[in-house]
Amino acid sequence: MQDHGINLENADCMTWLTSQKEESFQLIILDPPYNVGYKYNQYQDTKPQHQYLIEQFLVLSHCQRLLKPGGSVFYLNYPETAARIWAEVDFLDRFEWINWTPHAHVRGTPLRKASRAWLWFSKGKPLINQEAFQTEYRNPTDHRIKKRIEAGLKPASYDWIDLEPVKNTSKQKRKHPCQVPEEMVERFILGTSNPGDLVGDCFLGSGTTAICAVRHGRSFAGCEIDPLYVQVAETAIQAEINAKNLAQSLNEHDVKK
Numbered sequence: 096m097q098d099h100g101i102n103l104e105n106a107d108c109m110t111w112l113t114s115q116k117e118e119s120f121q122l123i124i125l126d127p128p129y130n131v132g133y134k135y136n137q138y139q140d141t142k143p144q145h146q147y148l149i150e151q152f153l154v155l156s157h158c159q160r161l162l163k164p165g166g167s168v169f170y171l172n173y174p175e176t177a178a179r180i181w182a183e184v185d186f187l188d189r190f191e192w193i194n195w196t197p198h199a200h201v202r203g204t205p206l207r208k209a210s211r212a213w214l215w216f217s218k219g220k221p222l223i224n225q226e227a228f229q230t231e232y233r234n235p236t237d238h239r240i241k242k243r244i245e246a247g248l249k250p251a252s253y254d255w256i257d258l259e260p261v262k263n264t265s266k267q268k269r270k271h272p273c274q275v276p277e278e279m280v281e282r283f284i285l286g287t288s289n290p291g292d293l294v295g296d297c298f299l300g301s302g303t304t305a306i307c308a309v310r311h312g313r314s315f316a317g318c319e320i321d322p323l324y325v326q327v328a329e330t331a332i333q334a335e336i337n338a339k340n341l342a343q344s345l346n347e348h349d350v351k352k
């Protein structure tokens with residue numbers, strides 16, 4: 096996989112982060128465990144909250160060192176934790192707060208917790224490819240919207256994401272309890288990096304960030320602490336590389352014809 100610019104380690108995030116080169120990443124995507132007692136294969140999601148928060152700050156401060164100027168970090172958590180991190184992290188620029196309502200009613204009473212926050216930090220003014228953040232119109236049959244579509248106009252970009260979580264019946268589903276949807280990660284990759292750039296993720300889980308990086312011609316470096324999930328991720332990344340190679344050779348074959 097290294098031939099394809101993919102470097103995945105079975106390691107603890109702190110060890111991995113300290114071993115990476117300063118200002119080498121254009122984009123880092125972080126979907127850490129939320130410290131809510133979630134059931135992973137090996138990792139125990141039940142740390143004292145103050146210890147958990149200190150670790151999250153440390154991870155982000157490493158990201159500050161690793162990011163290139165103009166680079167971005169997308170950091171996912173529950174809104175309550177995200178708010179504390181947003182308030183305290185002043186060593187990166189707080190660029191946007193993006194709400195994700197994944198329609199997943201996992202736990203919580205009296206109200207089930209169905210929202211998450213993506214914190215978009217940057218190192219200076221971030222590189223942005225605006226089209227990547229422009230999604231489809233929600234009411235394309237409305238006569239005013241039809242006119243906009245006919246005129247080639249795109250909808251505005253919003254600070255919320257309306258994507259379903261990856262369900263057990265989804266084609267994307269791998270052996271991991273909390274995969275994020277590829278469409279969401281692809282949006283961040285296309286929106287804040289260019290082909291050839293290095294994308295990172297030190298809580299890789301089932302491999303989503305790396306798969307999307309391969310798909311869009313970015314290099315990837317990252318880690319995951321659980322060897323079982325590393326295996327899941329490696330298999331899925333290899334399948335993505337194979338699919339890409341096949342598409343490329345079919346394309347070359349068509350051109351020769």
Ligand SMILES: C[S@@+](CC[C@H](N)C(=O)[O-])C[C@H]1O[C@@H](n2cnc3c(N)ncnc32)[C@H](O)[C@@H]1O
Pocket residue numbers: 106107108109126127128129135138271273274275276297298299300301302303304318319320321324
């Ligand atoms: C929320 S999941 C990430 C899911 C991923 N975004 C995906 O789509 O598959 C968090 C992952 O972080 C891993 N993890 C927990 N502590 C870690 C640490 N200290 N270093 C590296 N990975 C860790 C867990 O094993 C888990 O797979």
